[in-house]
Amino acid sequence: MTHSILILNGPNLNLLGTRQPEVYGPTTLQDIENLCVTQADALGFTVVFAQTNHEGEMIDMLHAARGTYDGVILNAGAYTHTSIALMDAISSIMLPVIELHLSNIHAREEFRQTSYISKVCIGQICGFGAAGYPLAMQAMADYLGDPL
Template sequence: MTHSLLILNGPNLNLLGTRQPEVYGHTTLGDIEALCKTTAEAMGVSVTFAQSNHEGEMVDMLHAAQSAHHGIILNAGAYTHTSVALMDAISSIALPVIELHLSNVHAREDFRRTSYISRVVVGQICGFGAAGYPLAMEALAGHLNNK
């Protein structure tokens, strides 16, 4: 069975490549999508990308993923640290979710060490920049294959 993965990116990630390059690097979201497409082909999985700066839209995308995908990789951006709504949406769907961050959130400001969504995800990958996305894809596919 070919697994279908949703890669959902949250607020401000559309600005990757120009937004705080000292923290997030110069890689754009388009570059990350190309990397993930190459990884997906090599892995034999399908991948769909989405990005939103709006919390409610992200909740809607999580709900819709339940009927379209086998798992989700979620970079919720700043909503990681604030959104009970995203946490509730993840716990309400029957899909495994991996939390992803480009930077090491545990080495940054204190408020970034709190993740509402980490309580309801399979695991967390952070601090590897764009390389974290293929790592998350491998981890999610492995999790799905072991179910």
């Protein structure tokens, strides 16, 4: 039996590759999904990759993850800094969640340095661009341990 993880991306990440490439780089969300599929194969994971611009839909996807996945990697985008509802959803699903950001939120504007969701995640990876996704997947594999 292999581990199954949800990689959930939030608002505006569908515009990667064209949105502020000086901050987020030239890599598209499809490129990142391809990286994740390759990493999932290497780790023996099954992975579902999703993106939404809607906070309520993110919450619904997190609720649905309970009992379906072994863990979640979450790039909540701007909702990281604003959503108590998202924080509550993470704490309610009783799954390990890794917070992920392409940019280093701690080196950006002051409002981006606050993360509501970090309080309920097992860890945070930020500042490594697209390479952060395979790093988060390896961290999740280490956290979950051997699926056998």
